[in-house]
Amino acid sequence: MTLTPESSTFDVTLSIRKNHHLLFNYCMELKLPIYLDNNATTPMDPRVLEAMLPYFVENFGNAASRNHSFGWVAEEAVDYAREQVAKLINADPKEIIFTSGATEADNLAIKGVYEMYASKGNHIITATTEHKAVLDTCKHIEKTGGKVTYLNVKADGLIDLAELEAAITPETILIAIMYGNNEIGVIQPVREISAIARKHGVLFFTDATQAVGKVPVDVQKDGIDLMAFSAHKMYGPKGVGALYVRRKNPRVKVTAQMDGGGHERGMRSGTLNVPGIVGFGKACELCMNEMESEAKRLSAMRDRLESALMELEEAYVNGNREHRLPHTANISFKYVEGEGLMMGFNKDIAVSSGSACTSASLEPSYVLKALGLGDDLAHSSLRFGLGRFTTDEQIDYTINAVRNTVLKLREMSPLWEMYKEGVDIDSIEWAHH
Amino acid sequence: MAYSDKVIDHYQNPKNVGTLDKSKNNVGTGLVGAPECGDVMRLQIEVDEESGLIKDAKFKTFGCGSAIASSSLATEWLKGKTVDQALAIDNMDIVEELNLPPVKIHCSVLAEDAIKAAINDYRVKNGLPELTLEQKPH
Numbered sequence: 001m002t003l004t005p006e007s008s009t010f011d012v013t014l015s016i017r018k019n020h021h022l023l024f025n026y027c028m029e030l031k032l033p034i035y036l037d038n039n040a041t042t043p044m045d046p047r048v049l050e051a052m053l054p055y056f057v058e059n060f061g062n063a064a065s066r067n068h069s070f071g072w073v074a075e076e077a078v079d080y081a082r083e084q085v086a087k088l089i090n091a092d093p094k095e096i097i098f099t100s101g102a103t104e105a106d107n108l109a110i111k112g113v114y115e116m117y118a119s120k121g122n123h124i125i126t127a128t129t130e131h132k133a134v135l136d137t138c139k140h141i142e143k144t145g146g147k148v149t150y151l152n153v154k155a156d157g158l159i160d161l162a163e164l165e166a167a168i169t170p171e172t173i174l175i176a177i178m179y180g181n182n183e184i185g186v187i188q189p190v191r192e193i194s195a196i197a198r199k200h201g202v203l204f205f206t207d208a209t210q211a212v213g214k215v216p217v218d219v220q221k222d223g224i225d226l227m228a229f230s231a232h233k234m235y236g237p238k239g240v241g242a243l244y245v246r247r248k249n250p251r252v253k254v255t256a257q258m259d260g261g262g263h264e265r266g267m268r269s270g271t272l273n274v275p276g277i278v279g280f281g282k283a284c285e286l287c288m289n290e291m292e293s294e295a296k297r298l299s300a301m302r303d304r305l306e307s308a309l310m311e312l313e314e315a316y317v318n319g320n321r322e323h324r325l326p327h328t329a330n331i332s333f334k335y336v337e338g339e340g341l342m343m344g345f346n347k348d349i350a351v352s353s354g355s356a357c358t359s360a361s362l363e364p365s366y367v368l369k370a371l372g373l374g375d376d377l378a379h380s381s382l383r384f385g386l387g388r389f390t391t392d393e394q395i396d397y398t399i400n401a402v403r404n405t406v407l408k409l410r411e412m413s414p415l416w417e418m419y420k421e422g423v424d425i426d427s428i429e430w431a432h433h
Numbered sequence: 434m435a436y437s438d439k440v441i442d443h444y445q446n447p448k449n450v451g452t453l454d455k456s457k458n459n460v461g462t463g464l465v466g467a468p469e470c471g472d473v474m475r476l477q478i479e480v481d482e483e484s485g486l487i488k489d490a491k492f493k494t495f496g497c498g499s500a501i502a503s504s505s506l507a508t509e510w511l512k513g514k515t516v517d518q519a520l521a522i523d524n525m526d527i528v529e530e531l532n533l534p535p536v537k538i539h540c541s542v543l544a545e546d547a548i549k550a551a552i553n554d555y556r557v558k559n560g561l562p563e564l565t566l567e568q569k570p571h
Contacts, residue, residue: 335495336495337471337472337495337496337497337500338471339471339497339498340444340495340496340497340498340500340501343436343441343444343497343498344444355471355497364471374468374469375468375469375470375471376468376469379468379469379471411450412447412450412493412494412501413473413493413494413495414464414473414474414475414493414494414495415468415473415495416495417452417493425468428464430466430467430468430469430470430473431465431466431467
């Protein structure tokens with residue numbers, strides 16, 4: 001590394017390089033605000049930054065420049081990262097298509113399969129709790145004449161496998177079901193889904209953005225044909241992701257959605273984001289090494305947070321608690337509204353809510369509504385997303401802050417008063433506005 | 434979205450949270466909003482029968498910080514006013530006082546609705562005709 005010592009980045013990097021554990025220990029002390037919104041994005045691991053830094057100024061080459069050393073160095077770095085990414089999901093490096101993120105990978109998978117397999121059929125099966133990047137892409141497909149079945153989920157957020165199988169028609173070309181849900185963390189029965197897909201000769205695509213790097217994802221054992229994932233959900237940089245595209249049994253092809261220089265074996269043109277890809281590779285390597293212990297640590301902390309908050313009256317965990325990502329908890333605190341609740345501590349703690357008030361739409365979370373939750377419970381939900389840098393002290397602080405705010409707001413809630421007086425709130429004729 | 438200091442202050446130190454005895458003839462109760470919409474306000478006034486002034490006002494609100502602040506502010510403004518003066522409180526006064534952003538204007542509308550519903554309840558209890566009120570868009 002030959003950065004000039006004047007830069008502050010250099011100082012940071014130097015300290016990371018000397019002993020990243022020192023920095024980590026520093027992070028362990030309780031410092032406000034606390035970040036518990038790791039399903040939205042994760043902080044980048046300092047070790048990822050360190051791996052990326054040489055690829056901005058010094059090794060700036062274009063990985064597609066085949067005739068000089070600048071290009072070779074960049075290409076070599078991309079090749080290495082491709083191996084790191086492939087290894088984490090038990091794929092062949094040739095099966096990794098780098099993209100700008102999971103949204104692009106979702107688009108490429110769904111639109112790419114729809115166009116490539118048009119002669120075979122035009123029907124796609126997905127579920128109502130998918131990420132908008134999948135749902136909106138499916139809506140686009142419908143506008144162009146395709147057919148899409150949106151499977152409902154059960155009250156615990158899992159799809160019904162019999163319903164899935166029954167939805168398959170001779171026209172079905174793709175099943176698009178996510179691995180782990182971003183709002184409630186529920187993990188779908190991926191192996192059972194892929195077995196059904198295989199049996200009917202239908203391709204299986206999964207958006208595994210929240211799952212890769214958090215739980216073991218194995219494209220061979222899981223029988224996945226296409227899979228989207230992203231670096232910034234696993235302590236890597238924003239702006240880079242990948243689509244896994246199976247090359248054998250069966251060989252899967254997608255029609256490019258970005259035309260140009262024929263990068264990524266023609267499936268995704270555009271000069272490669274070399275530093276981002278290097279960071280993505282490093283992030284995958286770290287997850288490969290640390291995921292198992294990290295998952296244990298996070299699920300223990302998550303369970304502690306959850307059981308402490310469940311001691312409050314009228315608190316409900318949303319989604320299946322067994323088949324769930326280790327770092328996610330989604331809890332509704334009945335009779336208090338989510339945004340009002342967050343306001344009690346959002347100076348110190350970052351979480352998110354399924355409440356309408358947090359979005360421009362004024363509609364509460366469609367995922368929670370898909371579970372059959374009433375709008376009132378959906379409005380009352382908080383999502384806690386723990387991560388690599390979450391500490392026990394932060395969890396203690398959060399338990400206290402959330403509990404105190406719920407109690408305070410319930411004292412202020414007319415609904416809580418009615419509930420306590422035994423009034424049937426559902427029987428009241430509310431004026432809907 | 435950042436909240437204005439006034440919203441934060443009302444949220445942290447809400448004024449007049451509580452319940453008045455709704456069986457009393459001089460207490461008017463307004464319950465507006467809906468749990469499904471994410472906000473419910475209950476606003477109550479107690480009228481001094483001799484002077485005709487609102488001598489006490491209380492609220493309880495289920496909703497976001499802006500909804501809580503709007504109802505807290507409304508109870509403050511109500512105290513000491515006559516019922517007719519209270520009817521003149523406009524939601525835009527609340528918007529201005531609390532610096533509510535456009536997406537939160539419905540909170541102020543709800544507070545105005547709650548005031549008017551409480552006054553109507555008081556009027557009906559005291560043999561006065563119910564006022565028909567203009568519907569503001571939420």
